Amino acid sequence: MSHAEAHDHHHGPEPGFMRWLKTTNHKDLGALYLMFSLAMFIVGGLMSLVIRAELFTPGMQFVDPQFFNSMTTMHALFMIFGGVMPAFTGLSNYLIPIQLGAPDMALPRINNMGFWILPIAFGMLLSTLFMDGGAPAGGWTLYPPLSMQTGDAMPFLVFSIHLMGISSITGAINVIVTILNLRAPGMDLMKMPLFCWTWLITAFLLIAVMPVLAGAVTMLLTDKYFGTTFFAAAGGGDPVMFQHIFWFFGHPEVYIMILPAFGVVSQIIPTFARKTLFGYSSMVYATAAIAFLSFIVWAHHMFTVGMPVAAELFFMFATMLISVPTGVKVFNWVATMWRGSMTFETPMLFSLGFVILFTIGGFSGLMLAMTPVDFQYHDSYFVVAHFHYVLVPGAVFSLFAAVYYWLPKWTGTMYNEKLGKLHFWLSTIFINVLFFPQHFLGLAGMPRRIPDYSLQFAEFNFMSSVGAFAFFITQFIFLYNLITTCRGKWEKATDQVWEGAKGVEWEMLPSPLPYHTFEQQPDLSDYEPHPTH
């Protein structure tokens, strides 16, 4: 693309820290989001190691139970709002404009603000560790009345959640406006790569539910400091109402964390199978169906609060229904591999790991959806195993896959394949050592969110903790590979990078990407990314 090369020299970034503070460039912001997310994954990961260290053996060894509760609460908040969500926003920034032939994101200044809010929000949240009364310890679900017992941390918690919400919404608006308005001529919606589709739908989910969370935490704040009694039974309020509001946000939230992951693997698998994605349009419809259903299943998190039978039945049926479109996606991925010509570079390995292990998390989800049995599973380690399967070898593996897949395109350097494969195999082994035994613990009766346990749970907790430390250490391989690749230590990448890669970024743009990609939009009328009939 000669027009891109011709211009990148006079629009280069200004040097130093100010470049990053003031940047409105989608690639800079994508990189910032991804680096920030990596930092939060490390902080959240260290918190999880505190948890697993305490649970290594029965008896209380290292921390006070209250601090333990702070760790479970903060771990979840950091991983969900600081790790997974900003990472996908980073990918959306980096990829959506180049995949659609857009010059940048539609609202670049808001994009900058959306990012720089995050370090403030998380700095504030982290500072609560040093406050009177300690960091929030009522669980990431913030159920009152327990969350009312939070000390000085309360207003900081609420305000940081507000900021995270604002940041997510700016990101979401940017995605929607960019996709709907800035596509290159000829890039019809049904020609878009699936990552763009899944993010478009995710963005609508974000706009729908982040304000709901903000409202819920605001009511907690006024209950605590301004004498309202929204959730206080003594004042005529209703503590269960909070749970309904929270999960009306919370369930779509889990899909916010997984739909972009579906998009990532839907692009990687065809590349390495050298075969078109099976059922492109059914993938789009399945994503939309999941998004719709995610609004009418929230109470499956609350089966034990004592709802009318009719409500329990409704939420059971609706939840089970979600497995249908989810199944369609898995079948489509397998059909894409079927009679392909597969190779197994690191992004493909992580995608295959994703398909299998995410599906295992889907199976436990189906089990949890069965209300009478959920009474046994609920708030036990079985639920912990379920959501970690969908979130770690699910969402996080898709992030690894995405970084390995696009890093050569971003940096112009091919990462070290041997280290990548080693990273995959060790991660896969240890993630199962870490989370699989938690199914057994939950079934045997171990509640979640406890700092100590009776002796019958000792062996599997021990195994799980070994897995946790080993998984954490394994990530240094990734870190090393990432840093050395960014510094250009390995071989140069070609423009197409992967033999089977299709799409604007692979077929029309050089590696590394120029600082400004398109100053004139390409005409994609004749471009056929996949057969559309």
Added chain:
Amino acid sequence: MSSAFMSRAGALMSKLAIAASLGMVSQAATAEYALNMPVGVTEISREVYDLHMLVFYVCCVIGAVVFGAMIYSIIAHRKSKGAKAANFHHSTVVEIVWTAIPFVILMALALPAAKTLVKMENTRGAEMSIKVTGYQWKWQYEYIDEDVSFYSTLSQDSNFARQKNSGVDLESVDNYLLDVDNPLVVPTDTKIRLLLTAADVIHAWWVPDFAVKKDAIPGYINETWMQIDEPGTYRGQCAELCGRDHGFMPVVVIAKTPEEYQAWLAAQKGAESALNGAAIATEQNVALAQ
């Protein structure tokens, strides 16, 4: 630390060996309680267990088909073996089939689940009622119409041993963390209604052997029920995060035959009216529990 580490690793190995030699999770369950959900001692808990195994096996079958196809494809359709990519990219028939079949399977799961659920939520016809109140961090049990009521807290031994670096050998503590001073005593073969509420924050009363887990919520009275078939001691824990000592408010239920239960109840009332002191009732309780 290191010797504890080694013994833990050894115990883990032997547990895994049991699991592996029995081959399947469900079979291992009979030998090793800690691998699967307990079958329990109520009609409901058995139905729940059966549903659990049903959905588990359904998942195994679907998993075998899907992962089987995927692994076959990974082995057979690899470029290094000279596989050439086909170029099919959709098939309306196949797509309808694999939307419809899961739908039918879900129906087959949902119907028996709905039946059990309706039974679980039917608290009518209860022969006695007990009010259960959650506190940070203990349970209170009130026998309705019987004038018997007491608190149930973590046993002294466990409470001492669980302090940070207590130095107590946990193996020497009876039922570490799953033992209380005053267990709930109930009759077998009786439909017992539980009325749950809480005084401060939300708790949840859970005994896996009864398949009963219900939230105790301030300002609400929740209902559930159980009918226990076998006399025995059944243990569970609070299942809803309720603050600092959430991990330390276990539930212990002793099921006695109706005659023994009546005797226990009479002794409780005698003790209460004669001495009018909860402290004595407490000791009585412990003595009877042993």
